[in-house]
Amino acid sequence: MGGHPVVGGMRLRWVFVLLLLIPLADALLLVVVADAIGAPTTVALVVLTGLIGMLLIRAEGRHTVRRLQEKLATGEVPTKELMDGGLLIAAGAFLLTPGLVTDAIGFLVGVPLTRAPIRAALERFVVRPYLDKKSGGFVTGGVYTAGFPNEGNAYDDDVYDVDGSSYRVDDE
DSSP states (O other): OOOOHHHHHHHHHHHHHHHHHHHHHHHHHHHHHHHHHOHHHHHHHHHHHHHHHHHHHHHHHHHHHHHHHHHHHTTOOOHHHHHHHHHHHHHHHHHHSSSHHHHHHHHHHHSHHHHHHHHHHHIIIIIHHHHHHHHTSTTTTOOOSSSOTTOOOSSOTTEEEETTEEEEOOOO
């Protein structure tokens, strides 16, 4: 019911690997860029991308809140807007972290053109499987409509269907 422990452990391992690789890549890229254009210019570039990114996230956040309020006012469920809000929070966190790699990730998540496919991928690979696991398949319609799951062969040799009712018959 809780899933396979090895698969869950492998996913957690990849999260830890990414949490270690992103800052390492950020530090290495900062050293390379500082060698190419100079340390003061690199610091100015990191500060500038952070400031521009925060202005972008602020504007996108206001737009998302406005769309969320419109959906709520019309009685619709604002699922897309809520996902966008979460992605914008993540983008803001990436943009606040000093570094060029994290700024690039923040811009990718913050810009609406690239946020839409990221949102669709998260919905497909994270949200739906999680909800299906919690609801037994009711979210995507992957439920059993007849019989019991994993009951084996539905048509046993000793079961006869008569007028929509099943009876066990001992053939001796």
